[in-house]
Amino acid sequence: RWSEVTMAPADPILGVAVAYNADPSPKKVNLGIGAYRDSEGKPLVLQCVREAEKRIANDEALNKEYLPVQGFDRFLKITPQIIFGKDSPAVVEGRVAVCQSLSGTGALRIAAEFIAMYNPGTMVYISNPSWGNHHTIFKKAGLKYLNKTMGLDFDGMVADLSAAPRGSTFVLHTVAHNPTGVDPSQDQWKKLADVCQEAIFDTAYQGYASGDLERDAWAVRYFANTRGLELMVTQSYSKNFGLYGERIGALNVAVKSKDTAAKISSQLKGIVRPMYSNPQLHGARLVTWVMEDPALKALWEKELKEMSDRITEMRSSLVAALVEINCPPPNANFRNWNHITSQIGMFAFTGLSEKHCSLLTGKHHIYCTKNGRFSMAGVNPSNVKYIAAAMKDAINS
Ligand code: PMP
16 A cells, blocks of 8 residues: 555755755755855854753753643743844733744744634735745645735735735745845835734744844834734744754744733644644753853854854855856846845845756756755855856856
8 A cells, every 4th residue: 555655756945955965076065955054164053052052961950851832931931032022012911822843844834723723714825936835834734825926026015915805814024035035124014014914924034134133023023012913923043043953943923912822822732732742852942041141142143143244245255256257147137146235144046047057056066946046155255256157157058
């Protein structure tokens, strides 16, 4: 019977990493997966994390017992403060239901289950393009979704959201939209708050875009604190803590009353218990130890700023390298390469076509997703000129 199982297609993003690992070329460059690399192309473990790890290892009073279904209590207390702000009325008044999750993906998955339970007919609006997994996550929970063009097309986005059926759900990227790196301005967010219905703010890059945790949380804080809107916020600590493999994140549901928040918390537990029973402990301790300790938190913010500065610098270096060799823009819609420096966050949406990307990979051993998205973390002073030359060759081929 099992022999009838067919091969599932490779994940479009994770498949890039598999192909990269299998390539023996010494010239190879990985611009696929969104994980930070230092200026030598190596993965980075933050010093604040190393320090927290030492403190945890040396504390013999700590044990490895199960966490409660909803997660580590100290983490559940501090994580909404990081995204909504310490003085957020929703946080201070205990109106946020919080559930620790298997990072951002897990938080979205719990959110999708919850929405499917309480708002089953909802139409889920996802920007086009978006992080590929958004579509599958919401489909898995049995939700319909429409894939609409948003991003730069702000008028189109407002028109779509305004025309959405009542009870629709909008998946919004809090900061550093993946894959485009193009966010609404603060004025545009204000207009979106007028037309928004149920919103889920997916927060995978807080502090990563500007190097400033507060600034990168602006949209969520405006909706929740300034406008008092009810909303869901997913948090991922993968990128901003470099804790990809620890799977630390949270789902926050900010509502109008403490009583409603308590009821929602109980239902979120009901979703988690039969799925994976309870979340993991070590990563929750790591981020909590850092976020609670003012000195470690300051170190975290310094390291975050260094990571985001390096990426910003690589954006400028890549554009400079392209200009230096007179590389033509990717297609007729672009007059130059300035979009690479105006975009923010981990990714550059280069405008390269699928054909360009296959040439980059096939001929030059440069790996990226076929929609032309580059993980800027994979760019460093040693490979930037090589990448630029390969882009020129692909465009001119
Ligand atoms: N949302 C977006 C927009 C992302 O880019 C990512 C990571 N690529 C995630 C959520 C989830 O990542 P993780 O599960 O590692 O937190």
